[in-house]
Amino acid sequence: xxxxxxxxxxxxxxxxxxxxxxxxxxxxxxxxxxxxxxxxxxxxxxxxxxxxxxxxxxxxxxxxxxxxxxxxxxxxxxxxxxxxxxxxxxxxxxxxxxxxxxxxxxxxxxxxxxxxxxxxxxxxxxxxxxxxxxxxxxxxxxxxxxxxxxxxxxxxxxxxxxxxxxxxxxxxxxxxxxxxxxxxxxx
Numbered sequence: 001x002x003x004x005x006x007x008x009x010x011x012x013x014x015x016x017x018x019x020x021x022x023x024x025x026x027x028x029x030x031x032x033x034x035x036x037x038x039x040x041x042x043x044x045x046x047x048x049x050x051x052x053x054x055x056x057x058x059x060x061x062x063x064x065x066x067x068x069x070x071x072x073x074x075x076x077x078x079x080x081x082x083x084x085x086x087x088x089x090x091x092x093x094x095x096x097x098x099x100x101x102x103x104x105x106x107x108x109x110x111x112x113x114x115x116x117x118x119x120x121x122x123x124x125x126x127x128x129x130x131x132x133x134x135x136x137x138x139x140x141x142x143x144x145x146x147x148x149x150x151x152x153x154x155x156x157x158x159x160x161x162x163x164x165x166x167x168x169x170x171x172x173x174x175x176x177x178x179x180x181x182x183x184x185x186x187x
Contacts, residue, residue, distance in 0.1 A: 005041055007132030008168040009051035009162045011104045012139055012150040013124040017176055018104045019150040020049040021158045023131070024171035026056065032169075040173045044070040046103060048077060049175050054099030054127035063100055066112075077105050081112050089116040094111070100128045106177055125153075131165030151176040 010059040022039035025032055040051040043063065048070060051061030065087060069080035081103060097156035102110045109126050111119040119126075125143060128179055138157035148156070153175050162170040 006093045007053040007129035008127065008135050008158065008165060009039060009053050009102045009129050010127040010132070010135040010139055010161070011049070011051070011102050012107045012143070012153045012157075013104070013106070013109060014143065014150040014153065015047065016106055017150050017178070018049065018106050018109065019154045019174060019176040019178055020051050020102065020104055021154040021172050022051045022176035023158065023162060024173065025167060025169035033151050035169055038173050040175055041102075042175060042177075044066045044075050047075055047103050047177070049177055051102045051128075052099050053102075053132070059099040059101070062099055066101060066103065075105075077089055077103060077110065078118075081110050081118050085112055085118050086114050088112075088114050094180055102126060102128050104177075122128050127157075127161075129168075131161035131168035134164045134168075135161035 009022045011018060020040050024036045026034040026037050040049065043050050044067060050063060050066060066080060066084050069083045073079040103110050103112060109121060111126055111128055115130060125139040135157045138160040139153055142153045142156055151174060158172050162168045
């Protein structure tokens, strides 16, 4: 059986807001198995966004473990990420999981992987997954050359990635965390 493959996840911060988007395609070998997967969700009472690239079952396990760490550490994104990475790297079961998590709150974006790495991008955006390079390049251009809000940059960059990457489709889930006095925008 072919390994599940596909995904593009993009997170962008601008003007005190953070938005994350993911495509809906799940591919097995050269066959598209699903078009409408939800790879981005809010955690910790809607204060954190998380998205995954990799095997779906593995990512769902990691979402559960990460949310438990967020609860344990009172929503501290960096601390919860460090604890998840330690657990992921040392636990015999978790070590076998094949996924990457992109996690964000309005103050930071992090990528957490099973080899114990926690990466905080130098700039206010990061992308993971098979179409990540396309989405990241588009986001950089849009951040540099437009005044678009984070949620629109995510939307446009993900559309560009979907037009270039065969493992990324244009059925998008985009979530923006609200700034002070705002409401959540979700599609």
